[in-house]
Amino acid sequence: MSSNEKNLCRIYGIKNCDTMKKAFAWLDAHAIPFEFIDYRKADVAAARLPDWMAQGDWRTLLNTRGLTWKKLTEAERADVDAAKAAVLMAQAPTLIKRPVLECGETLLVGFDPERYAQVLL
Numbered sequence: 001m002s003s004n005e006k007n008l009c010r011i012y013g014i015k016n017c018d019t020m021k022k023a024f025a026w027l028d029a030h031a032i033p034f035e036f037i038d039y040r041k042a043d044v045a046a047a048r049l050p051d052w053m054a055q056g057d058w059r060t061l062l063n064t065r066g067l068t069w070k071k072l073t074e075a076e077r078a079d080v081d082a083a084k085a086a087v088l089m090a091q092a093p094t095l096i097k098r099p100v101l102e103c104g105e106t107l108l109v110g111f112d113p114e115r116y117a118q119v120l121l
Contacts, residue, residue: 009034012044013098023099023111032103032120039100045093049086052100055107058082061089061096068094 011034013020027034039045062085089095101108
């Protein structure tokens, strides 16, 4: 990855999330500049979701292991497809797996240090 692409990294999520903190620390340790964007503010998630879903599988983006998912009704969790997932994630951004990292044309969902190293270093 060129240094120009590294300058374009944006990390989306919730600042106080433990997984986010691990990702921040990894990026800092590897001197990869990034901009943090809280995707609960100003409809960021709704605006970015179409691009994220076009770049990857919606199943990867949808966090079905978190508290927000567990708080949904059975009807809300039933028969989820891409369209329903997009609506749910736009309404409740904490349903989006964290972090979502955009670096140039690269999109990484979730924090995996080995994958980060493979793609970003």
